[in-house]
Amino acid sequence: MLTSKMIKEAALAAGADICGIGSMDRFKDTPDLWNPRLMYPDAKSIICLAFRIPRGVQRGIETGTQFYQYPSLAYGGTNQMFAPAVLYELGRMIEDEGYEAFVYRNTGARSVQSDMDGKMGRTYSPEEKAFSMESSGNGITGDRRTMPHTRATREGNVPPDLLIHFRLCAVACGIGEIGWSKMLLTPEFGPMQRVVFLFTDAELEPDPLYNGPKLCKMCMKCARECPGGCIPTDRTKSITVNVGGKECTWGDIDVWRCNTAYTNANKYYNPFVPADVFDQNKAFLESTAEMTPENEVAAARALEAYLPSWVGYAMAKCGGCLRGCVSMLEQKGGCLEGKFKNPLRNGKPWRMDR
Numbered sequence: 001m002l003t004s005k006m007i008k009e010a011a012l013a014a015g016a017d018i019c020g021i022g023s024m025d026r027f028k029d030t031p032d033l034w035n036p037r038l039m040y041p042d043a044k045s046i047i048c049l050a051f052r053i054p055r056g057v058q059r060g061i062e063t064g065t066q067f068y069q070y071p072s073l074a075y076g077g078t079n080q081m082f083a084p085a086v087l088y089e090l091g092r093m094i095e096d097e098g099y100e101a102f103v104y105r106n107t108g109a110r111s112v113q114s115d116m117d118g119k120m121g122r123t124y125s126p127e128e129k130a131f132s133m134e135s136s137g138n139g140i141t142g143d144r145r146t147m148p149h150t151r152a153t154r155e156g157n158v159p160p161d162l163l164i165h166f167r168l169c170a171v172a173c174g175i176g177e178i179g180w181s182k183m184l185l186t187p188e189f190g191p192m193q194r195v196v197f198l199f200t201d202a203e204l205e206p207d208p209l210y211n212g213p214k215l216c217k218m219c220m221k222c223a224r225e226c227p228g229g230c231i232p233t234d235r236t237k238s239i240t241v242n243v244g245g246k247e248c249t250w251g252d253i254d255v256w257r258c259n260t261a262y263t264n265a266n267k268y269y270n271p272f273v274p275a276d277v278f279d280q281n282k283a284f285l286e287s288t289a290e291m292t293p294e295n296e297v298a299a300a301r302a303l304e305a306y307l308p309s310w311v312g313y314a315m316a317k318c319g320g321c322l323r324g325c326v327s328m329l330e331q332k333g334g335c336l337e338g339k340f341k342n343p344l345r346n347g348k349p350w351r352m353d354r
């Protein structure tokens with residue numbers, strides 16, 4: 001008989017760092033377009049595999065001298081290679097036992113609803129669009145956060161692709177909580193992990209929802225270190241959802257501003273772009289500019305010429321929320337205290353003087 005213990009041992013042996021298991025009834029109140037029960041109605045269990053982001057890939061960004069390794073290796077490499085390989089291996093083991101393994105990796109798929117802000121309709125993906133809009137000749141490309149023309153394949157179905165909320169699914173598997181920064185926090189790695197999932201018709205003993213000491217200290221370090229001012233410091237600006245009876249609350253982040261800021265940072269945190277580019281494009285590059293779709297496309301176009309390899313440089317230049325959170329959780333009695341012999345941060349974080 002297939003048991004949770006067998007699954008966890010196999011997952012960890014294959015290379016996952018954490019394995020948590022939830023029951024599908026924890027999604028009974030999840031909105032349809034995000035609800036994995038509609039994707040696989042006979043599924044009984046959801047399995048979450050978490051893969052640590054080695055703290056060392058943040059080192060070059062922390063010192064301000066090497067930005068490429070975190071986004072290319074820890075983020076892209078884990079999403080594209082390490083995690084899918086382990087997930088696939090676990091799926092084979094489960095199917096050898098006679099149960100189905102619906103594997104679900106981090107995906108670039110699109111829904112009729114924006115994976116950014118949950119809005120319906122035609123939502124552009126400016127960071128992708130800017131690259132190909134010129135070659136299309138009409139200033140418009142098909143790169144969007146949504147697939148607005150998609151229709152249900154039969155009555156009663158939701159239109160594909162059904163996307164799941166990764167962080168809330170991880171909570172449903174009991175591995176951690178959502179921090180104020182909206183990042184998933186676990187006791188083992190704080191905010192430093194990526195996750196993948198597997199749905200199966202095997203009825204497995206679920207883990208309890210995380211109920212240990214609060215992982216988020218509400219210190220607002222993430223908000224203070226965000227170069228885009230995307231995370232509110234006002235505690236009333238929050239979003240709360242219920243996952244299987246557990247309340248999850250996070251700051252109401254300006255996701256579109258983050259979308260621009262995490263790739264471009266700003267004048268003081270992006271050493272790859274001359275200061276005058278930021279000065280001349282304040283209307284859409286200032287952290288106080290309203291991030292309309294037009295402004296985001298303009299921002300991406302203004303900056304793309306300076307980034308020789310998009311994947312390896314995106315996400316690295318701010319990372320303020322992640323590194324700020326790690327350093328706080330190491331130093332102020334948080335879950336990462338004592339995990340490393342030396343702290344991530346030894347002094348003030350850098351800020352360019354220009």
Ligand code: SF4
Binds near residue numbers: 181328
């Ligand atoms: S930096 Fe502080 S407030 Fe932000 S997620 Fe981490 S612990 Fe929570």
Ligand code: SF4
Binds near residue numbers: 228229257261320321
């Ligand atoms: S990823 Fe960067 S821009 Fe986005 S919230 Fe975190 S620090 Fe701010």
